[in-house]
Amino acid sequence: xxxxKIKDARRMVHxxxxxxxxxxxxxxxxxxxxxxxxxNSGRIFAAxxxxxxFIYLPPRIYCERCFEKLTEWINxxxxxxxxxxxxxxxxxxxxxxxxxxxxxxxKFDGAHGGLIHKLGEVKHEDVQIGMPVxxxxxxxxxxxxxxxxxxxxxxV
Amino acid sequence: xxxxxIVGVGCTGFKSVSPEVSYKELMxxxxxxxxxxxxxxxxxxxxxxxxxxxxxxxxxxxxxxEFVPDQLGAVLRQLFxxxxxxxxxxxxxxxxxxxxxxxxxxxxxxxxxxDILTLYDIVSFAMDPVFNRPLGGHPFYLAGLExxxxxxxTGNTKEDCAMVAVKNxxxxxxxxYAAYGxxxxxxxxxxxxxxxxxxxxFDISQPADGGIVIVxxxxxxxxxxxxxxxxxxxxxxxxxxxxxxxxxxxEAVYAQLSAEMAYKEAKITSPSREIDFAEVDDLFSYxxxxxxxxxxxxxxxxxxxxxxxxxxxxxGDLPINTSGGNLGMGWALEASGMQRLxxxxxxxxxxxxxxQLADVEVGLAQSWRGIPTATGGTAVLSNC
Numbered sequence: 001x002x003x004x005k006i007k008d009a010r011r012m013v014h015x016x017x018x019x020x021x022x023x024x025x026x027x028x029x030x031x032x033x034x035x036x037x038x039x040n041s042g043r044i045f046a047a048x049x050x051x052x053x054f055i056y057l058p059p060r061i062y063c064e065r066c067f068e069k070l071t072e073w074i075n076x077x078x079x080x081x082x083x084x085x086x087x088x089x090x091x092x093x094x095x096x097x098x099x100x101x102x103x104x105x106x107k108f109d110g111a112h113g114g115l116i117h118k119l120g121e122v123k124h125e126d127v128q129i130g131m132p133v134x135x136x137x138x139x140x141x142x143x144x145x146x147x148x149x150x151x152x153x154x155x156v
Numbered sequence: 157x158x159x160x161x162i163v164g165v166g167c168t169g170f171k172s173v174s175p176e177v178s179y180k181e182l183m184x185x186x187x188x189x190x191x192x193x194x195x196x197x198x199x200x201x202x203x204x205x206x207x208x209x210x211x212x213x214x215x216x217x218x219x220x221x222e223f224v225p226d227q228l229g230a231v232l233r234q235l236f237x238x239x240x241x242x243x244x245x246x247x248x249x250x251x252x253x254x255x256x257x258x259x260x261x262x263x264x265x266x267x268x269x270x271d272i273l274t275l276y277d278i279v280s281f282a283m284d285p286v287f288n289r290p291l292g293g294h295p296f297y298l299a300g301l302e303x304x305x306x307x308x309x310t311g312n313t314k315e316d317c318a319m320v321a322v323k324n325x326x327x328x329x330x331x332x333y334a335a336y337g338x339x340x341x342x343x344x345x346x347x348x349x350x351x352x353x354x355x356x357x358f359d360i361s362q363p364a365d366g367g368i369v370i371v372x373x374x375x376x377x378x379x380x381x382x383x384x385x386x387x388x389x390x391x392x393x394x395x396x397x398x399x400x401x402x403x404x405x406x407e408a409v410y411a412q413l414s415a416e417m418a419y420k421e422a423k424i425t426s427p428s429r430e431i432d433f434a435e436v437d438d439l440f441s442y443x444x445x446x447x448x449x450x451x452x453x454x455x456x457x458x459x460x461x462x463x464x465x466x467x468x469x470x471x472g473d474l475p476i477n478t479s480g481g482n483l484g485m486g487w488a489l490e491a492s493g494m495q496r497l498x499x500x501x502x503x504x505x506x507x508x509x510x511x512q513l514a515d516v517e518v519g520l521a522q523s524w525r526g527i528p529t530a531t532g533g534t535a536v537l538s539n540c
Contacts, residue, residue, distance in 0.1 A: 009175040009270050017216050025285040058287050084405050086300025087353035088293055092276045103297045113401040129308050147290050
């Protein structure tokens, strides 16, 4: 009789599985607009619903509230405020991060939504809900039309 | 209209690992126990339909529903899979019986996260691939974002949340099905490593393997199958927007909407007075408080005071998570919500042993689909 419990399932006879799933995720009409404007001109666009007035950031081509088609793009600038934040000390493989990452949900002035991103140029103990921040973009040549064209948001 | 009762429950118990059984054997054990509990029915002829609650990626299959029938006794029978949450599975079974076409329906859910070598990568794959996933990191940072806003808006504190972890781990010591029973104190929670501020390690449920099957029956046959049928008085479910950037973060809107749907069916107008006890999702400690407030079990901003005063303790006026919750029983993927339902049935039957509550007639079970979702279910049950 064993006196020790098996804690690692890999010690049992097993078949190692690997699920390969390579994708491309096409951005669609609203995503193309958002990411190409961000890449080419450092501008952030939202979409406004003509019926209810709700302004979607990130933009979409439909309103989730009244199911209206959205056709009006609004430049919402690059500034917002920290609606909530967290400091991550642990990586996706559960190992400890060398440097903690500050994530925030940034609500934009002039839009009902915002962006989830990282904060930079700030110590985590100095971050506060309500703190005004602005997007810091990568240099034009390094932008690739994805969300990481914004390096992070920094306090204004 | 037909009333629906739970007439059988079967549970394997939950453990941090289960290397001795395959996922199919885990489900077979839970099903065998449930069918025995439901008057020893034979699933090959006595069960009219089967529902499994599962998610392909958790299971490592592209078509997991195809791999469900044999271990449940459902080959050549009516079966479908609900990808979502156990209480949504319960809602589907409830509706099947209410159509009048089915008398007995089984619902299965399980989790075997110890088979998943990259658990949190799979959670990451549930996030928006374009706006969120490229930021990288452990996806539970979303819970940190939500907890911070919830505390900010409601005035509940990190200490209140830590009390949830202490209470539920302690309750789990009295539950033989629970994987993570422990006697810890507030200091242990505060000294556990910071993971996603304001969440510490002990504020976060740990993965556990296990399975639960329940058997439901119409009022025409329920009493023949079990001496103590537990009646489903109302079921609800709801999804908030999938877009993280459109959510309100501080409130659990899905819990509010799913509870109101269940209350309407159960004709409950004042839940804090009419419900005797509740099992509430607590995958993260703050979730117990947030869900209580969303479901009107207390006022907004009041949940922290209730736990501090012992109201939600096992001897309090409104016991919450006598089972130990997810913090005490373990995060069992799709079976997490079914754990909540199982405890409500056990308590209403009077079978909860040393954690049994006195004189309980109406209980509530609530589930959340977990990070990064905003989907959940609520069920109101009674023993009379």
